[in-house]
Amino acid sequence: MTYLLLFYEYFKTGLFAVGGGMATLPFLYDMSARHPDWFTTAQIADMLAVSESTPGPIGVNMATYVGFQVGGVLGAVIATIGLITPSIIVILIIAAFLRSFRDSRIVQSVFYGLRPASAAMVAAAGLSVAAVALLNSGAAGLALVNWKAVALAAVLLVLTRWVKPTKGLHPILFILASAVVGVVFSF
Amino acid sequence: MMKKLWTLFWTFAKVGVMTFGGGYAMLPILQREVVEKKGWATDEELTDYFAIGQCTPGVIAVNTATFVGQKYAGIAGGIVATLGVVFPSLVIISALAKVITAYAHLAWVQHAFAGIRVCVCVLIFNAVLKLVKGAMKDAWCWGIFGVILVLSLVIDVSPILYVVAAGLAGVVLQAVKGREKK
DSSP: OHHHHHHHHHHHHHHHOBSSGGGGHHHHHHHHHHOTTTOOHHHHHHHHHHHHHSBEEHHHHHHHHHHHHHHHHHHHHHHHHHHHHHHHHHHHHHHHTHHHHHHOHHHHHHHHHHHHHHHHHHHHHHHHHHHHHHBOTTOOGGGGBOHHHHHHHHHHHHHHHTOHHHHTSOHHHHHHHHHHHHHHTTO | OHHHHHHHHHHHHHHHHHOEESGGGGHHHHIIIIIIIIOSSOHHHHHHHHHHHHHSBSOHHHHHHHHHHHHHHHHHHHHHHHHHHHHHHHHHHHHHHHHHHHHTTSHHHHHHHHHHHHHHHHHHHHHHHHHHHHHOSSHHHHHHHHHHHHHHHHSOOOHHHHHHHHHHHHHHHHHHHHHHHO
16 A cells, blocks of 8 residues: 555655656655655755765655655665656657647747746755754754854855855765764764 | 667666666766767757756756657657656565565664764755855845745645745746846
8 A cells, every 4th residue: 555655655756856866755745745644844955965865866766765764675676666656757758749849839838837837846845954964953043053054055065056066076076075074973 | 769768778777777776877878878878969959958947847867868869769659768768666666675675674784874874964965065165156045945945844834835835926027127127
């Protein structure tokens, strides 16, 4: 039964997450809210980090990880197949009339509205991760902010966006460096 | 035919292993494997597939694999290429998840993940900026962005609802703008 549910959840994700692997993130939050026994929101951030640092497209890695978390290797296979089934169907249909799809005004209009929405949902998911990573739960006032974490975030932001020599580096390097900082300064 | 499908599977498994992170990272690898080595698609076709893969549902890497596979070997090709691209993920993550779960209770592992989570925030932030750059055609798009952002933070409904509503809003807005032009 769990496997069926897992397939259904991931089929939905594959069908409605538009804009690549990161766009599946809001669906994971939705999933953990409705199936609290599957995984916690804190685990989502960890799964995302592992998915980003291992070979394979990030969306597929996250599906595999979530599936494994819920139901072992079989769960991993089922979640991944759930994720890719809508893609295969949709793309095979589009491939049949590629040109008219691309030039269709109605399709362009739909995506005109969809892209900002997708960006907004990923942003909201990012804020949920930030709440776990940058704030101390159960505290108030200035103690609420985890200053060590905020300082690390600021440094990472500068290094990934503005410092020329580090800007183009692979995310895995930043993830590894953050893990080391986390251990050394006991986050 | 069997041999064709087998080649597709292994080529895309290779592409899967060499892709790290988002689907964008996959483009140069696809160019080398699919265009230069195998000649299954031209550079131009690949760019088209990528563009469509980006705005259709699902993971970009999967969508592009389906496209290339079906062009080379029909529907079966589309399915096999897609299975190939996800195969390495299945093996690697399943192996890794076990290890991580086994050591998750150790204090230093928890510290490491707390640090990693901070990094993940920054990576998501950067991804959002990239998405925003491609999405904002005019002020209306920012409006949609703001409304959906606030709604998804405040109320708890399925993201599907937002996707459908935003698609409809796009159609309505473009229709209204088209009429104003005339």
